[in-house]
Amino acid sequence: MSSAEVDFYELLGVERTADGGTIKSAYRKLAMKYHPDRNPGCADSEARFKAISVAYDCLKDPQKRAAYDQYGHEAFTQGMAGGRGGGGGHADFGDLGDIFETIFGSGFGGGAGRSRPRRGADLRYDMEISLDDAFHGRNSEIEVEVAASCDTCEGTGATPGTSAKRCGTCGGHGKVRAQQGLFVIERPCPACHGRGEVLESPCADCRGEGRVDKMSKLTVEIPPGVDNGTRIRLTGKGEAGPQGAPAGDLYIFIHVKPHSVFQREGTALATRVPISFTSAALGETIEIPGLDGKSHAIDIPAGIQSGHHLRKRGAGMPVLQGRGRGDLVVEVVVETPTRLSARQKELLAEFRETETGDECPESRGFFDRLKGAFSA
Numbered sequence: 001m002s003s004a005e006v007d008f009y010e011l012l013g014v015e016r017t018a019d020g021g022t023i024k025s026a027y028r029k030l031a032m033k034y035h036p037d038r039n040p041g042c043a044d045s046e047a048r049f050k051a052i053s054v055a056y057d058c059l060k061d062p063q064k065r066a067a068y069d070q071y072g073h074e075a076f077t078q079g080m081a082g083g084r085g086g087g088g089g090h091a092d093f094g095d096l097g098d099i100f101e102t103i104f105g106s107g108f109g110g111g112a113g114r115s116r117p118r119r120g121a122d123l124r125y126d127m128e129i130s131l132d133d134a135f136h137g138r139n140s141e142i143e144v145e146v147a148a149s150c151d152t153c154e155g156t157g158a159t160p161g162t163s164a165k166r167c168g169t170c171g172g173h174g175k176v177r178a179q180q181g182l183f184v185i186e187r188p189c190p191a192c193h194g195r196g197e198v199l200e201s202p203c204a205d206c207r208g209e210g211r212v213d214k215m216s217k218l219t220v221e222i223p224p225g226v227d228n229g230t231r232i233r234l235t236g237k238g239e240a241g242p243q244g245a246p247a248g249d250l251y252i253f254i255h256v257k258p259h260s261v262f263q264r265e266g267t268a269l270a271t272r273v274p275i276s277f278t279s280a281a282l283g284e285t286i287e288i289p290g291l292d293g294k295s296h297a298i299d300i301p302a303g304i305q306s307g308h309h310l311r312k313r314g315a316g317m318p319v320l321q322g323r324g325r326g327d328l329v330v331e332v333v334v335e336t337p338t339r340l341s342a343r344q345k346e347l348l349a350e351f352r353e354t355e356t357g358d359e360c361p362e363s364r365g366f367f368d369r370l371k372g373a374f375s376a
Contacts, residue, residue: 008055008068016069020060027056040251041124120147120211120239120248127252129222131259135291135317137224141217144250147239148214153203157210157243164197172196195243210243220252225320227264230254262291267326269316272333273298280304280334290315290328298330306334 009016012026030052032038039045058064125144149155158164166172170189174196177184188194202208218237226232231251238248262269273286283302287295296315309331316326340348 011055120241122248123238123250128255140220147211149240150206152205155210155244157208159201162201167192211240225318226254267317270329272331274333274335308332
């Protein structure tokens, strides 16, 4: 069975008796799974997405569904729409026939006509940048190999001075007809591939394609605030279409390299700052250099505990294509001294002699609970 003959209910994975809500729910799940944005560059997923969209377009409409249930795919061919459905049938199903013709290529839709120029393929380019570049933004030069328009024939595919002529096989219609039982099936012309024209003298440089592989230098504008997975679209910078057809797009996918100090969490910048136990006990103000080139003062309150987070509003990453900035988040890590002089040890010993337990209430409370648990 060809892709054009796959049963609509099978495509959506529902029974023929399914109600509208079940069909809609099945379509949404499949559309999310096979959507081109979730499967970039996957031709199979794109074809599957188009097919289930066509199936849903038919089955969601009671009149189209009734016709499909009775006549199957033949309900949307030219003969069936006009012959069995009456005057109103052609108006109801003509637009769906156009969709079928676009996706499945033949066997659907009414009337002969040349195939539309095939658009060039979209391309993907993965770009790695630093966190500083993501903060400030920048213009970056890249070089990619693409199928670009042929300079010799200016993309027409024909040798300069010559032109295309009407296809003798299809008479310029772009389609040929074949009798299959009671029905006449239209298919793209095998000689001109649906264009309706053939080249009298194909260009020697591009062999009639109208495009050749070239290295292309492009400038990519990276806006401030980009993150991993940010996609930048360069319209018309993908592959050129054959014989002058429109070019595809180039998609730049951003990958931000890890930073030695900061970790990014959305628009927030996080970092861990070790402080001495005396600073934690007495409190102090520390300075954190930011990606913006400024020094940000962070007030450490007296008695702060290790693992506590302090926040500096507006000192984080810029909001992509928006206003304002995120926050700078500092995790305090109290460091216990490991190298003490004799005098420092003496002072700490004197301090310990003066301790009452009230200086560290959490510690004292824990040991009181511990004693109570074992003495009960």
